[in-house]
Amino acid sequence: MKKYIPAIYIIYQSVVFILFIAIILLIAVYIPSPTYANDTSLGRFGETVRPIDNPNIIMQSENITVHVSYGVSNVECEFVFINDSDKEITVLMGFPSGDLEGEYKDNLERFYDYKLYDFTAWVDGEEVEVRLEKGAKAGMVDGTEEKGMNMEDLDTIMKVYNGEGIPLDSDLYNLGSDFPYWYTWEVTFKPGEKKIIKNTYETKNTTSSTGMAHTGYILTTGASWKGRIEKAEITFIMEDIKPYQVESISPTNYTYEGNMITWQFEDFEPDFNINVAFSIREEYLLKEQFKNNEKLKPIVELEDQGKYEELIEFINEIMDKEEYSDTKTALKLTKAKALLGIEDETGNEEALEEAIKLLEEATDIGGTGSTEAAYLLLECYKKTRMDKYKDLYENKIFLRTNGVFQRLATEMFHDLKSGYSPEITNLKVTPEKVCLDIEDKDDDLKKISIKVWHMEDGQKIFILDQEISDPMQFAYSHYTAKYYGFIPAAPDDVQKDKHLYYRIYAEDWAGNLVDTGEVGIHAIKKAYNVDTDTASHWAAKYADMFSYMEEVPENITDGDKYISNKELFDILIKYSNLSPREKYDQKNVFSQFLSENRYVTRAEAIDVMISLLQGVRKLKTIEQLFETNYQISETNEPILKTNEQLLKPSDEETKALGKERHEANAFLDEERHGYKFKDWDSMPPDYKNSMLIALKVGAIIGYLDGTLRPSDYITTNETLAVLARLKHGEAYRMEEEREIKRNPYLDIVLKDPEASKWFYEHTGDKYIIFEDGQWYLLEEARFHGEVDVDKVDNGVYKQECSEEFAIQVLNSLPDIYHEEKEGKIEINILQKLGNPPHRYVLIIDANTLEIVGREIKDY
Known part of the structure; x- marks a missing residue:
């Protein structure tokens, strides 16, 4: 079957990439799996070895125990093999290892130590000698590259080496290229003989800069033996790792009791591997907060010594001084753990109640330690507060942590819902690209498949065939997975046929599946001609910015139709790049808006946009960025504060001056931005504030006849135009805000009435206007020499500018x-x-x- 090999594809990011022209490299970092693997059958190629099928030896069972600590894992393996033939057979057995000699020092692999240490092999209780041999690389025989070598050539060579005419499996052949070295030893089996093979070794866990560690066990190398494996038990003993630290476990048919994760399999073909990812970041940072501060160091010492009473007294003194606000969560958590230690030793119920209160506070505050606090709270609620665990699960755990934590909670409290199927939350397939977002509330994705093809003589000719199944890629983006990429150009004869087809499906480890089935699309790419409606359409550039969204039609004129409330909400969620948890929180906030499917007026649409973005993106006007800084004391004397204190005002202090200035600015905004439109008086009062914000930041420009038409329905293209302008302004405003907040004297300026008034009177929105479909920058005409008199009004020169520049100026400080x-x-x-x-x-x-x-x- 023909297959076109694509040049680019997988992009796994927490941020949606919408500029497809920039997606030309594979930017997801591949992290090699630690090589805990089944014994496998090997064949020699000159000085190298490679896995081969063995039709005579059965792996009857395996029992694997992995002791996992932060930095290393120690592995003990026991295999039972049987010679299922009537001949005496000598088998070369092998265990794969990483690069021991730095042969790949120029590759990314140099950052990961995935070799084996202190490897031993035992046959029926006796230790045997092992050799370290090079693995044969793809395309190499006898250690040298042979051009033109194919699988038939290799199969012939295998028959020479093997003598049994054993075919070389292509998957096994490719597997060898992943392992540059193998520990090998020979085992001789008499006819029908059973032997017990044991291996032990140590390996270092793979870690990343994000604080994620990865361990696992490779089962697929056991596929070289005859038939299916009768039974297997794999146990990971998490020595120093607490359950709440574990981020991902696959496959998911495990049990987790105490510190042991166990899998049991019967009569199975090993076509999957074991993967466990855990976070060491939070535990590390929790200790480092105390270790790096001389005054707080005793906390670590007292906790390690189990001196709970002294530890609580010490923490109380620190918390009374309120000197360490940045470590508040860590202090509360540490004190709560000490109280739980006292309760465990003495049964003191008051200590338990105080611990629960502190854990609830730590969970609400968030930050380092909040995950552990939530886990401890679940255990406490199971003892004494069965009425509160559901709220904790819904508000702090579900869709906020990871699938392992969620499962721990549902196993503690069996009435909590689990067992969700994957969902496709965004799918846009065109002849140019595939944009796919998957959501899985159980966080147990196993595989995503993306296929695009055309038909030729009744056969499928794939131009895109991608399968994503690396557990670590799913582990790094909990609950979601993304695939955004180009489709290689289809041949001309396909375009004449005018049809492409695609099928996309996602499967989780529980066997739940979401599948589009086979879907046909038009193969001809849309031609952009200056004379067409598409090219000249006023919304073309806005639609292009958001072309990855399925709600944005390919035919731009379809975007001139009214948008429904649910479509508007979905576009806002994708625009904001919200996590699943944030999305469901916002669904609750806007439940009334979403209660029935309907069209949306322009005024209501703007209100929903601004309200949602203020909630999730902290969208503010220039004045709102600083309005809380106007604080006065009870004696009406200015309160001089540091910049940091100003930006985090105390609830106890009044904001009277800030409120007064806010009201004054709102009045001026309405005069300046609202009443320039003929129909401003028809604006519903409930929507005025949101509309003024949108006008002030340049998101709304009105119609050429000088109206806003607040009661008319809004279209998809109008929605995209507003969001595009918000996007331009938001990025620039955030940059301006960061820059100005660096000044140590900002607080003095903002507190002085005259200086702050001058500051606000010279923000960028005073220098931009939109008239007759054109943006203008306002400048004093006398400094422009000879100018077009039609562009001068009362000494002000109107300089034409682009919309992007105008939006930047509007949001400048x-x-x-x-x-x-x-x-x-x-x-x-x-x-x-x-x-x-x-x-x-x-x-x-x-x-x-x-x-x-x-x-x-x-x-």
Whole structure:
């Protein structure tokens, strides 16, 4: 069967990539699996060895025990083999290993130590000598590359070496290239003889910079033996790793009791491997917070010594001082664990109740230690608070942690729901690309398959055939998986046939499946001609930005149809790149909006957009970024605070001045941005604030007749235009915000009424207008020399500009910088726009920080 080999494809990211032109490399990092593997049957190729099928020896059973600690795993294997022939046979057995000599030092593999240490082999209780041999690489025989070598050639060579005419399996052949070395030993079987083979070794766990560690056991190397394996038991003993640290386990037909993860198989063909991923980051950071601080070091010592009373007293003193807000979660968790230790030793119920309260607080605060706090809370609730576990599960665990943690909870409390099937939450297949999002609430994805083909003489000719089944890729993006990539160009004869077909399915380890079935699509790629409606359509660039969404039609004129409330919500979820948990939280928030399928007015649509983005993306106008900074004391004296304190105001302090300025700005916004539209008075009052925000940041521009038409239904293309402008403005505004917050004197500027007024009066929205379908930058005409008089109004010159530039300007802030001069500090608020630029200067005493002068200067 013909197959076109694609050049690019898999992209696994937590962020949606929408610029497909940039997706030209495989950017998901492959992490080699540690080589805990079944014994396998080998054949020699000159100085190398490679797996081969063995039709005479049966692996009757295997019993594997893996002792897992943070850095290493120690493995003990016991196999029972039987010679199922009437001949005496000598078998070369082997165990794969990683690179022991640094042969691949120029490759990514140099970052991962996946070789075996202290390997031993035992046959019927007697230790035997093992050799370390090179594995034959793909395309190599006798250690040298042979061009033109194919599977038939290799099969012939195998018959010479083997003498039995055993065929070389292509999968086994390819398997050998993954393992550069093999530990080998020979075993002789008499006819019908049973032998017990034992292996022991140590291997280092694979770790990543994110704090994820990976261990596992390779079962597939056992496929070389005759028939099926009668039974197997694999046990991972998690020596130092707590259950809440385990991020991913596959396959999922395991039991987890105490610190033991166990799989049992009967009469099976080993076509899968064991994988366990666990996080060491949180446990490490929890200790490091204390170890790196001289005042907090005793916490670690007292905890290790089990001196719970002293530890609690010490933590109480620290928490009373409120000096360590950054370690609040860790302190509460550590104190709670000490109280649980006391309860365990003495049965003190008051200690248990206090521990529960602290764990609840730690879980609510979040941060390092909150996962452990949630796990301990579940155990506490099982003892004494059976009425509270459901709330904890729904609000802190389900879709917020990982599939292993969820399963631990559902096994503690059997009425919690489990057993979800994978869902396709976004699917866009065109002749150019495939955009796929999968969601799995159990977090136990096993495999995703993406196939695209055309038909030729009744046969499927695949132009895209991808299968994604690496457990570690699923482990790094809990509950979701993504595939975004191009489809290779179909031949001209296919385009004439005008049909492509695709099938996409996702399967989890429980056997649940979501499957599109075979779907046909038009094969001809859409031609963009300047004379067509598509090319000249006003929304073309907006639709292109969001072309990965299935709600965005390929035919752009279809986007001029009204959008439903549910389609609008789905687009917003994808635009915001929300996690499954955030998505379901927002579904609850907007449950009334989603209660029935209907069209949405423009005013309501803008309100929903702004409200959702304010909730999940913290969307704010320039004034809102800083409005909480206006704080006054009970004596009406300004409260001088650090920038960090200003941006995290205390609930106890009043915000009267901030509220007053906010109301004043809202009035000015309505005068400036609202009433320039003829139908502003028809705007429903409940939607005015959201509409003003959208107008202020440039997301809404109105119609050429000077109206907003708030009661008309909104279309898909109009929705995309608003989101595109929000996206431009949001990115620039965040950059501006980060830059200005770095200034240590920002708080002084924002507290001074005159300086802050000047600051807000010179933000970018004062220098941009949209008229007659065109954006303009406003500048003083007298500094432009000879200009078009039609573009001058009251001395202001209107310079045409692009929408992207206009949105940036709308969301820009004046610069704030300072200079020290003769015991004084000059805080400069620089107007970046207009001509000429000028600045407001606030002069303060360097010692007292009192304002001693102010002036406006040219730049």
